[in-house]
Amino acid sequence: MTYHPLTALGDPTRRAIFERLLESPSAVGDLAKAFPVSRPAVSQHLKVLKDAGLVIDRQDGNRRIYQLNPDGVGAVRAYFDELWDQALAAFKQAAETPNQRRQHDRAGD
Amino acid sequence: MTYHPLTALGDPTRRAIFERLLESPSAVGDLAKAFPVSRPAVSQHLKVLKDAGLVIDRQDGNRRIYQLNPDGVGAVRAYFDELWDQALAAFKQAAETPNQRRQHDRAGD
DNA sequence: GCTTACCGTAAGCAGTGACTTACCATCCTC
């Protein structure tokens, strides 16, 4: 878990691969055909996604099938859900405070 | 909006600044004091976060106050909520399908 | 008005990382 999930999803190509796996589990070669990058590039992206806990892989005969990891996706969802609650609370609090100017003499607010 | 929100949150420092703004709106200089990077670096990160729609800024006399943008945070949350639903459905479907081997003669599945 | 504080931007640099080709291992097919 050296990669943070959000770092893993920061790259556009990796995000595209990730979203593609949302539709259906896929083999590496099939994914590579769907994107304008080489197969090794896809392999490397999958490695990062796997390291971040966002996907899991499974051997299927000759091929290796990648699919989303519900735990990882759920964790990210939970993160943003909580973040949303905090943001909402903070914003509500800010809205209730009438547009006061934070002067220097109010620094101890 | 040249920056995708997830791209903006991909960088650790930027993520830290973002999460710091979760606690309270802050001026650029105050943020810079809280992180081991220079003030211009913080300024650049805030620019990216703002471009991604994750924060908004407001002039307050001499200072410039940054805070979270509820719309942007909500959009990311909604994205992952929907993604979670899809992932769950896909995973459930995969679970219902007993571990069949995707042979070549089953390609037309 | 002059000085100080705050902050955005420009320029330059170094590290990272995304990508490619080349190679090797494993598995299935005949």
Next chain:
DNA sequence: GAGGATGGTAAGTCACTGCTTACGGTAAGC
């Protein structure tokens, strides 16, 4: 077992980007 298919890894290149210092511009304080 030979050949083909699939995919992970190594090595190398190149663009990007995160960081710094330097500078300019605006607002507040004396």
